Amino acid sequence: MTAPPAPDVVRSAYAQLVVTDLARARWFWADVLGLHVQYEDAHVLCLRGTDELTHHSLVLRTGDRAALDHLAYRVRTPSDVDRAEEFFRARGRPVRRVPAGDGTHGVGDAVRVVDPLGFPVEFFHGIARAERHIQRYDLRHGAEMARLDHFNLCTPDIPAAYVHYTSLGFGCSETIEGDEHELYAAWMYRKQTVHDVAFTGGAGPRLHHVGFATHESPQLLRIADILGSLHKEGHIERGPGRHGVSNACYLYLRDPDGHRVEIYTSDYYTGDPDHETYRWNVHDDRRRDFWGHAVIDSWYKEAVPVLDLDGVPQPITEAVLDESAARVGADGLG
Ligand SMILES: O=C1C=CC(S(=O)(=O)O)=CC1(O)O
Numbered sequence: 607m608t609a610p611p612a613p614d615v616v617r618s619a620y621a622q623l624v625v626t627d628l629a630r631a632r633w634f635w636a637d638v639l640g641l642h643v644q645y646e647d648a649h650v651l652c653l654r655g656t657d658e659l660t661h662h663s664l665v666l667r668t669g670d671r672a673a674l675d676h677l678a679y680r681v682r683t684p685s686d687v688d689r690a691e692e693f694f695r696a697r698g699r700p701v702r703r704v705p706a707g708d709g710t711h712g713v714g715d716a717v718r719v720v721d722p723l724g725f726p727v728e729f730f731h732g733i734a735r736a737e738r739h740i741q742r743y744d745l746r747h748g749a750e751m752a753r754l755d756h757f758n759l760c761t762p763d764i765p766a767a768y769v770h771y772t773s774l775g776f777g778c779s780e781t782i783e784g785d786e787h788e789l790y791a792a793w794m795y796r797k798q799t800v801h802d803v804a805f806t807g808g809a810g811p812r813l814h815h816v817g818f819a820t821h822e823s824p825q826l827l828r829i830a831d832i833l834g835s836l837h838k839e840g841h842i843e844r845g846p847g848r849h850g851v852s853n854a855c856y857l858y859l860r861d862p863d864g865h866r867v868e869i870y871t872s873d874y875y876t877g878d879p880d881h882e883t884y885r886w887n888v889h890d891d892r893r894r895d896f897w898g899h900a901v902i903d904s905w906y907k908e909a910v911p912v913l914d915l916d917g918v919p920q921p922i923t924e925a926v927l928d929e930s931a932a933r934v935g936a937d938g939l940g
C-alpha cells in the first residue's frame with residue numbers, strides 16, 4: 607500500500623501560545639513589538655504584523671503556565687487538510703479534526719496532530735481575511751513587526767526532525783554539522799526564504815522561539831531602545847547581531863511569560879529547484895553570530911513546554927548532542 611501523499615504546505619502561519627496574564631502579554635506583543643490586535647476577548651488575543659493579510663499570525667490564550675498550545679501551517683487547498691489528516695493517521699500519530707468555528711478564532715476547517723517529534727501542529731487552509739495595513743503607516747508603532755517568519759523547535763533528535771520535515775516536502779537551506787557531519791541544527795523551508803522551521807538541539811519537544819520579520823535592521827535597535835527607555839531591558843536576551851546561518855540580523859527577546867521571540871530581518875531567497883544546502887561546522891564561531899559573539903547559555907538551554915491535543919504538557923526527552931558543549935574559542939571554552 608502506497609503511503610498517503612504529504613499535504614502541500616504553503617508556510618508557517620501562526621503559533622498559539624499560552625500566557626498567564628493576557629493584559630501583560632498584550633503590552634509586550636502589541637504595544638512594544640507593534641503587532642496589531644485583530645481580535646480580543648477575556649481569554650484570547652489574535653495578533654498580526656503590519657504586512658499580514660490573514661486574521662492572525664500569533665494567538666495568545668490564558669492558561670496556568672507558559673506553553674505552546676500549537677503551531678500552525680497553512681496548506682494550499684482545503685483538500686490538503688484531508689491529506690494532512692491521512693498523512694499523520696498513516697503514521698499512527700494522534701489526529702483530531704477541528705471543524706470551522708470549533709478551533710482558533712478566524713480559522714476554518716483544520717486538523718491538529720501530534721507529529722513524530724511530539725509537537726502539536728495544526729494544518730489549515732481557510733482563515734478570515736483582514737484589512738490591508740501594508741500602507742497604514744499611521745497605525746505602525748513599537749517595533750513595527752511585519753510578519754511571522756518561522757518557528758524554532760527544541761528537539762533531542764535533529765536527524766529525525768530533518769527526516770520528518772523532508773517527508774513533508776520542506777527544503778533544507780542551512781545546517782550546522784560536526785566534523786563527522788553529525789547534524790546539530792537545520793533550517794527548513796516551504797516559503798522561498800531561509801526557513802519556516804528550524805531545529806535547535808536540546809531536550810524536547812519544547813518551543814525555542816517564534817521568529818518575526820521586520821523590514822529593516824534599524825527596527826531591531828528601535829525595539830532595544832524602547833525597552834531600555836521603559837527600564838524593561840531585562841526582556842532582551844541575545845543580540846542585536848548578525849547570524850552566520852541565514853545572514854539575518856537578529857534580536858532575541860523574552861516575553862513576560864518567558865516565551866522567546868526573535869526579531870529577524872534580511873535573510874535571502876531559496877526558491878530555485880536546485881537550491882543547495884549551506885553547511886556550517888559546529889566549531890565555526892561565525893555560524894550563530896557572524897561577528898563571533900558568544901551565544902548566551904540561556905539561549906541554548908531555556909525553552910517552553912508543549913501541550914498535547916488535550917492540553918497536557920508533553921514529556922521531555924534529553925538531547926543526544928549538546929552544541930553548547932562543542933563550542934570553542936569566542937564562547938570562552940577551549
Ligand atoms: O532564525 C534563526 C537563524 C539563525 C540562527 S543562528 O543563531 O545563526 O544559528 C538562529 C535562528 O534559528 O533563530
Ligand SMILES: [Ca+2]
Binds near residue numbers: 891933937938
Ligand atoms: Ca568560539
Ligand SMILES: [Fe+2]
Binds near residue numbers: 815
Ligand atoms: Fe530564529
